[in-house]
Amino acid sequence: MYQYSDFDRQFVQQRAAQFRDQLERRFNGTLLEDEFKPLRLQNGWYVQRFAPMLRVAVPYGEIASNQLRVLARIAREFDHKEENDISNAVVALADVPSLPDRCAHFTTRSNVQYNWIPLSRAADVMDLLASVNMHGIQTSGNCIRNITTDALAGIAVDEVADPRPFAEIMRQWSTLHPEFAFLPRKFKIAITGALEDRSASAWHDVGLRLLRNVDGDLGFQVRVGGGMGRTPIIGSVIREFLPWNQILNYLEAIVRAYNRFGRRDNKYKARIKILVKAEGQSFTDQVEAEYKDIVEKDGAPHTITQAELDRVSAYFVAPDLNCDRKTADAKIAHILKAAAEDDIEFSRWLTQNVKPHQNPDLRAVTLSFKRLGAAPGDANAEQLERAADLVDRFSAGEARVTHEQNLLLPWVRCDQLPELWREARRLGLAKPNIGLLSDMIACPGGDFCDLANARSLPIAQALTERYQDLDELHDLGEIDLHISGCINSCGHHHSGHIGVLGVDKDGQEWYQISLGGSDGTRLSGEPVPGKAIGPSFAAAEVTDVIEALLDTYRAQRTEKETFINTVKRVGAEPFKTAANAVRVATARTTAAA
Template identity: 80%
Template sequence: MYQYTDFDREFVQLRAAQHRDQLERYLAGQLAEDEFKPLRLQNGWYVQRFAPMLRVAVPYGELNSDQIRVLARIAREFDHKEAHDLGAADAGLSDLSTLPDRCAHFTTRQNVQYNWIPLARSADVMDLLASVNLHGIQTSGNCIRNVTSDALAGVAVDEVADPRPYAEIIRQWSTLHPEFAFLPRKFKIAITGATDDRAATPWHDVGLRLVRNVDGDLGFQVRVGGGMGRTPIVGRVIRDFLPWQEILNYLEAVVRVYNRFGRRDNMYKARIKILVKAEGQTFIDEVEAEFADIQAHDGGQHTLSDAELARVSAGFAAPDLTCDRKSADDKIAHVLKAAAEDDIEFGRWLQRNVTAHRNPDLRAVTLSFKRLGQAPGDATAEQLERAAELADRFSAGEVRVTHEQNLVLPWVRCDALPELWREARRLGLARPNIGLMSDIIACPGGDFCSLANARSLPIAQALLERYLDLDELDDIGQIDLHISGCMNSCGHHHSGHIGVLGVDKDGQEWYQVTLGGSDGSRQSGQAVPGKVIGPSFAAGEMPDVIEAILSTYRDQRETGEAFVETVRRVGLEPFKDATNAVRSDTARVAA
C-alpha cells in the first residue's frame, strides 16, 4: 500500500491539532455553534439523531493492520451510548437498547463511521487517527470527497492497469484544493482499472475507467454527471479516451465548469448531474474549452509525468508472497479435495468468498460482515482486532473496505486458504454469502440518521433472519439487495436488483420497492436505476413482500437465468401482482 511521506504525516497531525484548538475554543464558549459547525464538518464530524457521527476517510478503501487496530481502539474506548444523555429522544422511532455501539461501520463509499463518540472527546480521537495517518478531511462539505475504487484494485485478473496510483494522485491533488473548497454541492469520484466495473463508476459525479486505445496507449474513459438521491442519473461518457497524463488537467476543467455554472439557489438541484442533464452538449463543450485553456495558458501544470507516476506507483508494489510449493493448479486441486473431505461449507466459501488473483499463487478473500444480530457493515471492536490479526497472518498486513460493506484480504497464499477459513469461521466472518441475497447493503437509516424517513436496520435484520438457509440462498443465486432510509440513497437502493427505500407516510414508516437496478458490474449489466413496483408497504409486510418477489422469480426464471435477467425479460407486472397480494392479505387480516 501507499506509504505517507513526511509531508503527508505532518499535514494530518497539524489538522488534528487545529481541530483540538477549535474544539477547546468551542467548549469554552469562544466559538458559537454556527461558527464551529463548518469547522467540525471539514473534519468529518456530524451531529445525528442521538449523538455525533464521525466519518473517517479511507482513500480507495485500503487499510493496514495498524490502522485497523486504532479503529478498533476508537470503537472500544470512545463509541459508547452511555456517554450521552439520550432521555426519551425519538423513543417512538428507535428502541435505543437495541442500537449497536462500540463498533465501526463500513460505508458504501469505503469509509468508516462511528455513531456514538462524544464531541468533547473528538480531539483525542483525531490524534489517534493521525498517529496512523487517518483523518476525516473532506468526508463532509461541498468539496471533492474521498476517492473510491475497486476493492480488488491491483490484484484483479481482469485489470487493464492498477487504478490505485491514479486514485492517490487525485487524492493529493484534491485535498484542500483552494479553488474547490466551496462547490455548489459535494463531489464524488470513483475509478476502476478493470473490465468489470466493481466500483460503480457510472453512479458518481465523475467516473473514471482505465482503458487502452487501438494503439495500446493507456488512458481514461470519463463519465460525468452520475448520482443517486432524489434524481437518479447514470453518468454520461464525455470522453471515450483521455491520455492518462492529462487526467488532473481534465478533472480541473470539469470541476471548474461545475463550480462556475452549478446551481447554488437550490441544494436539491445543485449536484453536477442536474447541470449535465440540463445543459447536455453545452456542458461538454464548456469542459473541452476549459481544458484547452488550461493546456494553453496554465501550461498544463498538472500534466503527469512518467517519473511522477513511477514515484507514486512504487508505493503500491506487491508483497513478495510467491508460494514455494507446486503449481497453483495443484495447490487449488489439493484445497478443493480437502474441502470435499472436510466440510461442504468450506467448498461454498471457496466459491463465494475466494476470488482469483493476478498472481496465480494468491487469492483475494472476502470476510463477510453480514450476520444475524449485527447491522450490515458493522464491525465490533473485537472483530476489527481479529481482522487485523488475519491481515497480518494471511494478507501482508493489508485489507480493503468494499463497496458492499465487507472486508477483503487481497494477498492470501493459496496454501493458506484452509487455515484462514478455519480462523475466519471461528470469528463468524466466513459466511459464504458474498453476492447472495443476504449480502445486504444498508445505510444506518432512521435508527441513527436525522435525515432518514424510516429505519433500514430492522428490515435488514428481518431478511437476514428469514434467509439463513444457504441451500435456499444458493438456489436463489446472485441478487443485490440494497436498503436506504431516505432519498439520499446512502444504501444505494437505486442500483439494487431489489431496492428498498424508506418513506414517511403520516409519521409512519413505509417502504417503497424497486426492481431491476444495476451498479454497472458485469453480473448486473448496464447501470440503470430500478423501477418502482407500486405503492409503498408497511414495515411488517416487507419480509413477505421480498418472499413474494423471490417466489415469482423462481416461478418465472429460465434455466441458468439470474434474478435481474428474469426481471428484465418478463417485466414488472408479475412481481407487482405478487406483492399486491401481500398487501391485500395484510388488509384482510387487519380487517
Template identity: 85%
Template sequence: MYQYTDFDRQFVRQRAAQFRDQLERFQAGTLGGDEFKPLRLQNGWYIQRFAPMLRVAVPYGEVNSAQLRVLARIAREYDHKEDNDISQANAALSDVPSLPDRCAHFTTRQNVQYNWIPLDRAADVMDLLATVNMHGIQTSGNCIRNITTDAYAGIAPDEVADPRPFAEILRQWSTLHPEFAFLPRKFKVAITGATEDRAATPWHDVGLRLVRNVDGELGFQVRVGGGMGRTPIVGTVIREFLPWAQILNYLEAVVRVYNRFGRRDNAYKARIKILVKAEGQTFIDAVEAEFVDILDKDGAPHTITEAELARVTGFFAEPQALTCDRKSADEKIAHILRVAAEDDLEFGRWLQRNVRGHRNPDLRAVTLSFKRVGQAAGDASADQLDRAAELADRFSAGEARITHEQNLVLPWVRCDQLPELWREARRLGLARPNIGLLTDLIACPGGDFCDLANARSLPIAQAILSRYQDLDELHDLGEIDLHISGCINSCGHHHSGHIGVLGVDKDGQEWYQVTLGGSDGTRLSGAATPGKVIGPSFAADEMPDVIEALLDTYRAQRQDGETFTATVRRTGLDAFKAAANAVRTQTARAATA
C-alpha cells in the same frame, strides 16, 4: 499501500492539533456554533439524531492492520452510547437501547463511521487517528470527497491497469484544493481499471475508467453527471479517451465549470448531474474550452509526469515473499483445495463465494463477511476489527480493503493458506459463504441514527437476514443485490439494487417503496440503470413477506440458469407487482378478520 511521507504525517497531525484548538474554543464559548460547524464538518464530524457521528477517510478503501487496530481501539474506548444524552429521543424509537455501539461501520464509499463518540472526546480521537495517518478530511462538506475504486484494484485478473496510483494522485490533488473547497454540493469520484466495473463509476459525479486505445496507449474514459438521490441519473460519457497524463488538467476543467455554473440556490438541484442534464452538449463544450485554456494559457500545470506516476506506482508493488514455495506445484495446491472442499461442503461454498481469482496465480483475494443476524450490515465490533487485523497480518501482508458492499477483503492470500484462513475466519464468525447473495445486502444506518432518514433500514435488513439463513436456498436463488436506504438520499444505493428498498414517510409513519431491476454496472447486472418502482409503498411488517413474494415469483418465472435481474428484464414487472401487492391484500384481510 501508499506510504505517507514526513510532509503527509506532519500535515495530518497539524490538522488534528488545529481541530483540538477549534473544539476547545467552541467549548469555551469563544468560537460560535455557526463558525465551528464548517470546521468540524471539514474534519468529518456530523451531528446526528442522538449523538455526533465521525466519518473517517479510507482513501480507495485500503487499510493496514495497524489502522484496523486503532479503529478497534476507538470503537472500544470512545464509541459509547451511554456517554450521550438520548433522553429526548423520538418516542417512536422505543428500542434505542438495542442500537449498536462500540463498533465501526463500513460505508458504501469505503469509509468508516462511528455513531456514539461524544464531541468532548473528539479531539482525542483525531489525535489517535493521526498516529496511523488517518483523518476525516474529504469526508464531509461541499468538496471533492474520498476517492473510491474497485476493492480488487491491483490484483484483479481482468484489469487493464492498476487504478490505485491514479486514485492516490487524485487524492493529493483534491485535498484542500483552494478553488474547490466550497463547491455547490458534494462531489464524488470513482475510478476503475478493470473490464468489469466493480466501482459503480456511472453512479458518480465523475466516473473514470482506465482503457487502452487502438494503439495500446493508456488513458481514461470520462463520465460526468452520475448520481442517485431524488433524481437517479447515470453519468454521461464526455470523453471516450483521455491520455492518462492529462487527467488532473481535465478534471480541473470539469470542476471549474461546475463551480462556476452549478446551482447554489437549491440544494436538491445543486449536484453536477442536474447541470449536465440541463445543459447537455453545452456543458461538454464548456469543459473542453476550459481544458484548452488550461493547456494553452495556464501551461497544463497538473500534467502527470512519467516520473511521478512511477514514484507513486512504486508504493503499490505486490508485497514480497508472498508467492507459494514452488516445490508446492500448482497441481498439489489444487488437490489440497479440492479434497478439502469435497470433505466439507461449507468450505467448498466459501471457496466459491468468498474467494476470488488473482493476477498472481499463487494468490487469492478473500472476502470476510460482516453480514449476520444480530449485527447491522457493515458494522464491525471492536473485537472483530482486532481479529481482522490479526488475519491481515497472518494471511495478507498486513493489508485489507473496505468494499463498496460493506465487507473486508484480504487481497494477498496464498493459495496453500486458504484452508487455515477459512478455519480462523469461521471461528471468528467472518466466513459465512454469502458474498454476492441475497444476505450480502447493503444498508445505510437509516432512521435509527440519521436525522435525514424517513424510516429505519436496520430492522428491515435484520428481518430479511433472519428469514434467509438457509445456505441451500441462498445458493439456489443465486446472485441478488439487495440495497436498503432510509431516505431518498440513497446512502444505501437502493436505486442500483436488483431489489431496492427505500424508506418513505407517510403521515409520520414508516413505509417502504420497492424497486426492481437496478444495476451498478457489474458483469452479472448489466449496464448501470435505476430500478423501477413496483407500486405503492409497504408497511414495515409487510416487507419480509414482500421480499419473499418477489423471490417466489422469480423461482416460478426463471429459465434455466437465469439470474434474478435477467428474469425481471425478460418478463417485465407485472407478475412481481401482483405478488407484492397480494401481500398488502393478505395483511388487510388479516386485520379485518
C-alpha cells in the same frame, strides 16, 4: 499500499492539533456553534439523531492492520452511547438500548463511521487516527470526497491497468484544493481499471475508466453527471479517450465548470448531475473550453509526469510472500480435495468468498460482515482486532474496505485458504454469502440519521433472520439487495436488483420496492436505476413482499437463470402482481381483526 511521507504525517498531525484547538474554543464559548459547524464538518464530524457521527477516510478502500487496530480501540474506548445526551431524541428512549455501539461501520464509499463518540472526546480520537495516518478530512462538506475504486484493484484478472496510483495522485491533488473547498454540493469520483466496473463508476459525479486505444496507449474514458438521490441518473460520457497524463487537468476543467455554473440556490438541484442534464452538450463544451485554457494559457500545470506516476506506483507493488514452488494447479487440487473431505460450507466459501488473482499462487478473500444480530457493515472492537490479526497472518498486513460493506484480503496464498477459513469461521466472518441475498447493503437509516424517513436496520435484520438457510440462499443465487432509509440513497437502493426505500407517510414508516437496478457489473449488466413496482408497503409487509418476489423468480426462471436476468426477460408485471397480493392479504387480515 501508499506510505505517508514526513510531509503527509506532519500535515495530518497538525490538522488534528488544529481541530483540538477549535474544539476547545467551542467549549469555552469563544467559538460559536455556527462558526464551529463548518470546521467540524471539514474534519468528518456530523451531528446525527442521538449523537455526533464521525466519518473516517479510507482512501480507495486500502487499510492496514495497524489502522484496523486503532479503529478497534476507538470503538472500544470512545463509541459509547451512554456518554451522550439523548434527552432530545426523536424516537423513544426505550428504543436506544437496541442500537449498537462500541463498533465501527463500513460504508458503501469505503469509509468507516462511528455513531456514538461524544464531541467532548473528539480531539483524542483525531489524535489516535493521526498516529496511524488516518483522518476525516473531506469526508464531509461540499468538496471532492473520498475517491473510490475497485476492491480488487491491482489484483483483478480482468484489469487493464492498476487504478490505485491514479487514485492516490487524485487524492493528493484534491485534498484542500483551495478552488474547490466550497463547491455547490458534494462531489464524488470513482475510478476503475478493469473490464468489469465493480466501482459503480457510472453512478458518480465523475466516473473514470482506464482503457487502451487502438494504438495501445493508456487513457481514461470520462463520465460526468451520475448520481442517485431524488433524481437517479447514469453519468454521460464526455470523453471517450483522454491521455492518462492529462487527467488532473481535465478534472480541474470539470470542477471549474461545475463551480461556475452549478446551482447554489437550491440544494436539491445543486449536484452536477442536474447541471449536466439541464445543459447537455453545452456543459461538455464548457468543460472543453476550460480544459483548453488550462493547457494553452496555464501551461497544463497538473500534467502527470511519467516520473511521478512511477514514484507513486512504486508504493503499490505486490508484497513478497515467498510462495512455495508448487504449481497453482496442484495447490487448487489439494484445496478442492480438502473441501470435499471437510465441509460443504468450506466448498461454498471457496465459491462465494474467494476470487481469482493476477498471481495464480494467490487469491482475494472477502470476510463477510453480514451476520445475524448485527447491522450490515458493522464491526465491533473484537472483530476489528481479530480481523487485523488475520490481515497480518494471511494478507501481508493489508485489507480493503469494499463497496458492499465487507473487508477483503487481497494477498492470500492458496495453500493458506483452509487455515484462513477455519480462523475466519471461528470469528463469525466466513459466512459463504458474498453476492447472495443476505450480503445486502444498508445505510444506518432512521435509527441514527436525522435525515432518514424510515429505519433501514430493522428491515435488514428481518430479512437476515428470514434468509439464514444456506441451501436456499445458494439456490436463489446472486441477488443485490440494497436498502436506503431516505431518498438520499446512502444504501444505493437505486442500483439494487431489489431496492428498498424508506418513505414517510403521515409520520409512519413505509417502504417503496424497486426492481431491476444495476451498478454496472458483469452480472447486473449496464448500469440502470430500478423501477418502483407500485405504492409503498408497511414495515411489517416488507419481508413478505421480498419473499413473494423471490417465489415469483423461482416460478419464472429458466435453468441457471439469475434473478436480474429473469426480471429483464419477463418484466416487472408478475413481480408486481405477487407484491400486491401481499398488500391485499394484509388488508383482509386487518379487516377481519
